[in-house]
Amino acid sequence: MALRARREARKLQALPAEVRRNILNAVADALLTRKDEIVQANQLDLANAAQDKVAGPLVKRLGLTDEKLATLVTGIRQLATLPDPLGNVKAKRELADGLELSLTTVPIGVLLIIFESRPDSLPQIASLALASSNGLLLKGGKEAYHSNTALHDVIGDAIEKGSEGLISKDIIGLVTSRGQVKDLLSLDDTIDLVIPRGSNALVSYIQENTKIPVLGHADGVCHVYIDASASEEAACRITVDAKTDYPSACNAMETLLLHADTVENGVALNVLQALRSAGVKCLGGPKAMKAGLSDVATQKTKHEYGDLTCLVEIVDSIDEAIDWIHENGSGHTEAIVCAPDSPAGEIFLQKVDAACVFCNTSTRFADGYRLGLGAEVGISTGRIHARGPVGVEGLLTTKWQLRSLSGESYLATDFAGADPKRTFTHKNLL
Amino acid sequence: MALRARREARKLQALPAEVRRNILNAVADALLTRKDEIVQANQLDLANAAQDKVAGPLVKRLGLTDEKLATLVTGIRQLATLPDPLGNVKAKRELADGLELSLTTVPIGVLLIIFESRPDSLPQIASLALASSNGLLLKGGKEAYHSNTALHDVIGDAIEKGSEGLISKDIIGLVTSRGQVKDLLSLDDTIDLVIPRGSNALVSYIQENTKIPVLGHADGVCHVYIDASASEEAACRITVDAKTDYPSACNAMETLLLHADTVENGVALNVLQALRSAGVKCLGGPKAMKAGLSDVATQKTKHEYGDLTCLVEIVDSIDEAIDWIHENGSGHTEAIVCAPDSPAGEIFLQKVDAACVFCNTSTRFADGYRLGLGAEVGISTGRIHARGPVGVEGLLTTKWQLRSLSGESYLATDFAGADPKRTFTHKNLL
Numbered sequence: 080m081a082l083r084a085r086r087e088a089r090k091l092q093a094l095p096a097e098v099r100r101n102i103l104n105a106v107a108d109a110l111l112t113r114k115d116e117i118v119q120a121n122q123l124d125l126a127n128a129a130q131d132k133v134a135g136p137l138v139k140r141l142g143l144t145d146e147k148l149a150t151l152v153t154g155i156r157q158l159a160t161l162p163d164p165l166g167n168v169k170a171k172r173e174l175a176d177g178l179e180l181s182l183t184t185v186p187i188g189v190l191l192i193i194f195e196s197r198p199d200s201l202p203q204i205a206s207l208a209l210a211s212s213n214g215l216l217l218k219g220g221k222e223a224y225h226s227n228t229a230l231h232d233v234i235g236d237a238i239e240k241g242s243e244g245l246i247s248k249d250i251i252g253l254v255t256s257r258g259q260v261k262d263l264l265s266l267d268d269t270i271d272l273v274i275p276r277g278s279n280a281l282v283s284y285i286q287e288n289t290k291i292p293v294l295g296h297a298d299g300v301c302h303v304y305i306d307a308s309a310s311e312e313a314a315c316r317i318t319v320d321a322k323t324d325y326p327s328a329c330n331a332m333e334t335l336l337l338h339a340d341t342v343e344n345g346v347a348l349n350v351l352q353a354l355r356s357a358g359v360k361c362l363g364g365p366k367a368m369k370a371g372l373s374d375v376a377t378q379k380t381k382h383e384y385g386d387l388t389c390l391v392e393i394v395d396s397i398d399e400a401i402d403w404i405h406e407n408g409s410g411h412t413e414a415i416v417c418a419p420d421s422p423a424g425e426i427f428l429q430k431v432d433a434a435c436v437f438c439n440t441s442t443r444f445a446d447g448y449r450l451g452l453g454a455e456v457g458i459s460t461g462r463i464h465a466r467g468p469v470g471v472e473g474l475l476t477t478k479w480q481l482r483s484l485s486g487e488s489y490l491a492t493d494f495a496g497a498d499p500k501r502t503f504t505h506k507n508l509l
Numbered sequence: 510m511a512l513r514a515r516r517e518a519r520k521l522q523a524l525p526a527e528v529r530r531n532i533l534n535a536v537a538d539a540l541l542t543r544k545d546e547i548v549q550a551n552q553l554d555l556a557n558a559a560q561d562k563v564a565g566p567l568v569k570r571l572g573l574t575d576e577k578l579a580t581l582v583t584g585i586r587q588l589a590t591l592p593d594p595l596g597n598v599k600a601k602r603e604l605a606d607g608l609e610l611s612l613t614t615v616p617i618g619v620l621l622i623i624f625e626s627r628p629d630s631l632p633q634i635a636s637l638a639l640a641s642s643n644g645l646l647l648k649g650g651k652e653a654y655h656s657n658t659a660l661h662d663v664i665g666d667a668i669e670k671g672s673e674g675l676i677s678k679d680i681i682g683l684v685t686s687r688g689q690v691k692d693l694l695s696l697d698d699t700i701d702l703v704i705p706r707g708s709n710a711l712v713s714y715i716q717e718n719t720k721i722p723v724l725g726h727a728d729g730v731c732h733v734y735i736d737a738s739a740s741e742e743a744a745c746r747i748t749v750d751a752k753t754d755y756p757s758a759c760n761a762m763e764t765l766l767l768h769a770d771t772v773e774n775g776v777a778l779n780v781l782q783a784l785r786s787a788g789v790k791c792l793g794g795p796k797a798m799k800a801g802l803s804d805v806a807t808q809k810t811k812h813e814y815g816d817l818t819c820l821v822e823i824v825d826s827i828d829e830a831i832d833w834i835h836e837n838g839s840g841h842t843e844a845i846v847c848a849p850d851s852p853a854g855e856i857f858l859q860k861v862d863a864a865c866v867f868c869n870t871s872t873r874f875a876d877g878y879r880l881g882l883g884a885e886v887g888i889s890t891g892r893i894h895a896r897g898p899v900g901v902e903g904l905l906t907t908k909w910q911l912r913s914l915s916g917e918s919y920l921a922t923d924f925a926g927a928d929p930k931r932t933f934t935h936k937n938l939l
Contacts, residue, residue, distance in 0.1 A: 089862060168791070172881050180880055272893055286528050286720050316918050317918050322921055323919075353649045416918070432615070435911065438912045438913055439913035444921065449600075449921070451604060451610070452606065462702070462906045463617060464700055467907075468909075476896050478897075480866050482858065482869075482870075483869035486849030490753075491871050491874065505881035
């Protein structure tokens with residue numbers, strides 16, 4: 080399956096951008112024309128979930144509504160209008176007279192995406208892979224088995240139709256049994272990147288069981304730091320949004336760091352009141368407990384609650400806040416609230432070492448759609464390749480192409496010795 | 510040691526580019542002023558190598574001559590004149606009125622470099638890490654113990670002097686005992702990237718024993734394909750250069766693919782004669798044996814000889830050559846020899862999936878210095894992050910910075926609902 084996906088992906092890459100565009104539009108069309116088939120399959124999954132007494136939020140994620148499908152179709156059509164991501168020249172250099180080097184964008188190869196529950200991930204990821212000419216292996220959750228199978232079938236047919244038979248549906252493989260995951264993780268000579276989208280436990284399991292590079296995030300321990308200069312209104316609004324807009328999201332706030340001055344000037348108390356009014360339970364670190372800011376103490380300084388709970392602690396300076404974040408954060412998203420004219424904002428933006436660092440903005444903006452990347456394959460807290468929300472750019476790599484423009488042969492020995500036949504010019508052309 | 514390196518690296522990153530430049534120049538100065546100390550330590554290693562009856566080529570690699578030191582110093586001074594690689598804005602976007610996103614370059618964090626024998630790697634890698642504000646842990650070979658210790662000491666003092674005490678020598682740690690490597694490989698929460706520079710066995714061992722991303726190449730199985738349109742002169746010259754210029758290098762040719770027409774028109778015979786005259790043993794694949802091109806058959810189609818031996822095989826078309834390369838190559842460097850006006854060159858450059866793809870040029874150009882990257886930390890055959898020869902660019906990652914320019918607070922909920930308070934503009938500013 081992986082070899083077939085790679086073969087078809089290499090074929091697609093060699094074809095003009097128009098073919099990829101036609102495929103994307105065919106996928107969008109098919110999601111609408113074959114909507115009934117998809118929704119019917121989804122009903123089966125929902126019925127099984129009801130029988131298995133699956134929890135409400137999970138059922139909500141599992142459901143494929145007309146609205147969700149319409150959003151997907153809009154996104155895929157948008158992707159089809161963007162400039163082709165392949166073959167972009169990132170660097171161009173004359174190495175010597177008549178010898179030209181280019182660094183161009185190419186697909187990574189074959190991606191393995193492992194995702195849980197949400198079947199709407201499937202068309203989103205598939206369209207990003209098709210737009211970038213990557214082969215794809217998809218492993219969905221068993222609770223979405225029927226939905227995923229129907230979506231895979233609809234998309235596969237659309238690929239063959241949109242490419243007028245040039246590309247086979249084998250470019251996207253669907254893996255349905257859990258046992259196959261372990262085998263897939265051993266294919267480090269055929270699969271180039273694994274992207275797990277799911278629980279921390281899933282991501283950790285994958286990182287520990289494969290030599291293939293993994294793109295993703297295990298933890299999302301995000302902080303909001305309230306600077307001494309912050310206004311009460313900004314501090315309350317941003318903190319409540321960051322914690323309560325979607326508490327189980329990886330970009331939700333887990334820890335609130337309050338500058339000691341905000342305890343003096345009353346901002347801290349107002350922020351805590353706003354959080355509590357919004358249903359948030361505020362656990363206290365040692366200093367917060369001493370200052371009487373919370374009723375419940377906790378020792379855990381690095382924890383992803385994923386619900387309406389957070390840790391609150393006091394820091395004496397912005398540097399102490401930054402040190403705390405470096406020690407306890409997961410390098411995902413960190414935000415400061417400060418006065419617009421305070422230097423604290425730029426200090427925080429420069430010094431904090433994380434994928435996303437925000438000033439006077441909720442942590443919830445760390446998301447591919449909000450940052451304007453279009454669709455998102457995931458968020459990476461790794462430091463190599465792609466970092467933060469990852470769109471189609473993160474599914475590309477580069478290739479060095481070196482051309483003799485003069486028609487002559489270029490040898491390493493031509494450039495060697497005391498009186499070389501040729502010399503390097505190393506002139507940047509771009 | 511890793512934590513200290515990270516702490517110092519974060520400090521260096523926050524300082525102006527001038528400090529990094531001063532440090533690099535101080536390192537270059539110190540390598541000259543303390544030359545005697547370094548050469549003396551190197552003599553000790555050479556004496557031990559002689560006692561242990563180490564082979565000639567290894568001794569040559571171990572030796573630190575005045576000439577090698579002078580080349581290093583020139584390289585480091587060049588690096589100091591280049592534009593600062595940090596803080597470059599790769600993308601800038603208005604997300605909404607008054608809300609601006611930037612994607613800027615930042616250091617990766619802490620690098621672990623494991624290298625064998627050549628002590629001149631140490632100052633080269635150290636200067637690339639300092640230029641990009643990365644913390645560094647270095648593990649050299651035991652045969653270069655005294656040389657590495659002296660170099661580490663000289664560079665450490667220069668860092669403190671060049672930064673006027675702002676940065677401690679702890680930014681670069683030297684690991685001297687072999688037992689520590691296993692412990693280092695388990696520090697996936699502190700070390701961000703491992704770069705092994707050495708044998709295939711070393712690279713494979715590291716890939717199998719760590720969750721930390723590894724940048725490097727295990728195999729260098731490079732091909733030269735002689736197209737039907739190739740001239741005899743170009744075919745002979747490029748092939749001999751690619752195989753014999755430095756046979757143990759990873760970018761040397763291991764397999765020669767001959768288009769069937771070149772067997773008819775005599776080019777193939779001349780290429781083989783030129784190789785044999787240069788001392789190369791040509792093993793034959795099944796088709797080559799049948800055509801009488803070799804005396805010794807081999808079944809191994811994917812093998813890195815690393816000496817004056819190569820595999821020769823016949824292909825019936827450029828597509829067959831490309832398929833062969835995809836099946837048996839290691840994705841390192843692949844070259845075509847063809848007539849300057851033949852479409853084969855561009856077909857090969859586009860279709861071959863490898864880090865480096867060359868037309869009418871020896872495979873030996875796959876090297877950081879020749880490609881104009883300045884110094885090189887290694888060559889990557891991985892497909893994510895950096896691919897091919899890797900210079901200072903490969904030691905960078907990015908950070909998303911999001912700023913409220915209006916001074917107002919931006920909340921995710923502002924953008925939600927049927928009649929949102931704010932709307933996304935997603936306007937690219939760069």
